[in-house]
Amino acid sequence: MTAIADSASGEPRARGSFYFRYMVEPYLYLSPAIILIALVMLVPLAIGISYAFQSVNLLRPFQSGWVGLENFQTLWNDRKFWLALTNTFWWTLGSITFQFFLGLGLALLLNTQFYGKRLVQALVFLPWAVPTFLSALTWAWLFNPTIGPLPHWLAALGILSEPFNILGDPNLAMWGPITANVWFGIPFFAITLLAALQSIPGELYEAAEIDGASSWQMFTKITLPFLAPMIAITVMLRTIWIANFADLIFVMTGGGPANSTQILSTYIFTTAFRKLDFGYASAIAVALLGLLLIYAVILLVLRRKLVKI
Amino acid sequence: MRTLRQSSPVAVTGKYLALGFYVLFALFPLYWLAKIAITPDKLIFTEGTALVPSRFTFENFRTVLLQTDFLAYFRNSLVVSIGTAAITTCIAAAAGYAFSRFDFRGKRLVIAVMLITQMFPLLMIIAPIYKIVAALGLLNSLTSLIIVYTAFNIPFATFLMQSFFDGIPKDLEEAGMIDGCTRFEALRKIILPLTLPGLGATLGFIFTAAWSELLFALMLINSNETMTFPVGLLTFVSKFSVDWGQMMAAGVLALIPSCLFFIFIQRYLVQGLTSGAVKG
Numbered sequence: 300m301t302a303i304a305d306s307a308s309g310e311p312r313a314r315g316s317f318y319f320r321y322m323v324e325p326y327l328y329l330s331p332a333i334i335l336i337a338l339v340m341l342v343p344l345a346i347g348i349s350y351a352f353q354s355v356n357l358l359r360p361f362q363s364g365w366v367g368l369e370n371f372q373t374l375w376n377d378r379k380f381w382l383a384l385t386n387t388f389w390w391t392l393g394s395i396t397f398q399f400f401l402g403l404g405l406a407l408l409l410n411t412q413f414y415g416k417r418l419v420q421a422l423v424f425l426p427w428a429v430p431t432f433l434s435a436l437t438w439a440w441l442f443n444p445t446i447g448p449l450p451h452w453l454a455a456l457g458i459l460s461e462p463f464n465i466l467g468d469p470n471l472a473m474w475g476p477i478t479a480n481v482w483f484g485i486p487f488f489a490i491t492l493l494a495a496l497q498s499i500p501g502e503l504y505e506a507a508e509i510d511g512a513s514s515w516q517m518f519t520k521i522t523l524p525f526l527a528p529m530i531a532i533t534v535m536l537r538t539i540w541i542a543n544f545a546d547l548i549f550v551m552t553g554g555g556p557a558n559s560t561q562i563l564s565t566y567i568f569t570t571a572f573r574k575l576d577f578g579y580a581s582a583i584a585v586a587l588l589g590l591l592l593i594y595a596v597i598l599l600v601l602r603r604k605l606v607k608i
Numbered sequence: 609m610r611t612l613r614q615s616s617p618v619a620v621t622g623k624y625l626a627l628g629f630y631v632l633f634a635l636f637p638l639y640w641l642a643k644i645a646i647t648p649d650k651l652i653f654t655e656g657t658a659l660v661p662s663r664f665t666f667e668n669f670r671t672v673l674l675q676t677d678f679l680a681y682f683r684n685s686l687v688v689s690i691g692t693a694a695i696t697t698c699i700a701a702a703a704g705y706a707f708s709r710f711d712f713r714g715k716r717l718v719i720a721v722m723l724i725t726q727m728f729p730l731l732m733i734i735a736p737i738y739k740i741v742a743a744l745g746l747l748n749s750l751t752s753l754i755i756v757y758t759a760f761n762i763p764f765a766t767f768l769m770q771s772f773f774d775g776i777p778k779d780l781e782e783a784g785m786i787d788g789c790t791r792f793e794a795l796r797k798i799i800l801p802l803t804l805p806g807l808g809a810t811l812g813f814i815f816t817a818a819w820s821e822l823l824f825a826l827m828l829i830n831s832n833e834t835m836t837f838p839v840g841l842l843t844f845v846s847k848f849s850v851d852w853g854q855m856m857a858a859g860v861l862a863l864i865p866s867c868l869f870f871i872f873i874q875r876y877l878v879q880g881l882t883s884g885a886v887k888g
Contacts, residue, residue: 591727
């Protein structure tokens with residue numbers, strides 16, 4: 300009925316309704332989201348980038364003003380920054396490698412049939428629901444020889460010479476947060492990869508089986524190619540997310556001992572939170588953002604070359 | 609589908625061993641947390657690494673609940689998390705609906721901006737947010753936390769809701785609209801009831817995210833009255849770092865709400881992602 304009425308009343312009315320549906324109505328639904336994101340994220344982001352070129356220190360309020368690239372010059376000569384950069388690399392690489400392979404293993408296991416599957420699935424995904432600060436505290440306690448069993452077990456296995464807290468040893472401390480992060484992050488990979496696995500058509504495996512393919516052949520010729528796009532996107536998002544992820548390290552070691560676990564994001568946070576030096580913290584953040592952008596671009600180009608989908 | 613082949617007993621045993629390893633690895637830290645929480649103070653050091661305490665007590669929970677501020681922290685966190693989850697879900701449902709049902713000018717741009725907000729270091733805006741919130745006189749208020757967390761969570765929640773809406777055939781509301789409903793009525797009466805599981809999953813997900821957030825809460829809150837649970841627990845740890853039993857009892861309490869929510873939502877989560885993945 301409305302369609303007939305529209306066309307009868309002539310051209311402008313129809314165009315108005317088209318205009319409404321194409322330009323206005325969607326934005327009625329979207330506007331709360333867009334306004335909030337703009338005000339709470341985009342505007343502060345722009346301000347944050349501008350802070351990187353200013354001196355903004357709440358402890359020295361009278362020395363504020365534009366300083367050009369001074370913050371970045373300080374950054375270039377800051378030994379702590381380069382150390383944090385190296386640590387960020389190892390932290391991200393270690394975490395993502397273990398999370399990915401253990402998560403893939405779990406997803407493959409959960410994609411088969413076995414007794415008690417629903418219970419097992421709920422239990423293994425549980426670490427993801429544990430608040431990060433609590434995962435961090437729990438693992439810090441587990442590594443503490445007075446109340447945690449881990450140092451004693453590691454010593455019994457001969458990995459440690461005696462049961463001491465590895466979080467206090469500059470050479471080993473990074474393994475503490477990495478372990479906690481792997482524990483916390485396996486479910487993410489398992490959930491996303493399981494979802495991708497479940498969308499692979501079962502007929503492919505049946506056909507392969509009839510043709511006499513081995514399990515390994517089915518895995519490399521069917522499963523992996525189907526998973527590849529999902530793997531590429533999750534690994535990329537996860538790498539960026541882990542590189543930005545400061546909570547675990549901040550709670551477990553605070554970046555210590557001797558900055559051996561200081562990564563860029565914890566360095567940003569401690570500079571802003573403890574020293575209230577917002578200008579310098581923003582400069583580090585801009586540097587981190589730039590590095591992550593470069594990484595994302597490289598990965599997207601690689602993906603386009605390798606994955607033909 | 610994959611059970612056509614007869615599996616060898618070795619492979620089956622290996623599979624169950626591997627599953628057992630994953631379950632143990634996932635649960636052990638939480639078990640240890642609970643174990644220390646119910647171990648009487650006197651036994652914590654003598655039975656250091658015993659797997660099961662010889663006696664147990666709920667004294668630590670009583671002390672934490674009655675003699676510390678944790679009940680107040682708990683309440684603050686509940687207010688922030690429920691507020692964030694409710695507001696985010698409403699806004700994200702509207703936005704997800706727009707993405708799912710409309711083709712409009714600027715759609716790709718809005719999606720791109722939302723994706724970008726998920727990529728840049730959130731810590732980058734911690735300093736500007738602090739200054740803005742301070743200028744508005746909203747430091748130490750739960751409102752500021754709710755607003756900030758809502759904005760952080762909208763993009764992900766929107767994409768989640770979009771995938772749930774995509775799973776509902778368009779014909780349903782078009783039928784309703786032909787019968788004389790406006791689009792909004794069709795959305796409210798026909799689509800929303802169908803997407804209740806999706807709304808539940810989104811609520812639960814955002815609740816958990818808001819419940820765990822630490823760094824912005826640390827920055828924006830420093831009065832004892834408005835501390836959220838993570839900030840309170842961390843302050844407690846740095847002040848009374850020898851009360852192991854009490855700290856872990858508080859930890860167990862912090863775990864309860866997010867775990868409850870998670871148990872409800874985890875099935876829907878895989879479902880939602882699967883429908884998204886099928887679509888490609």
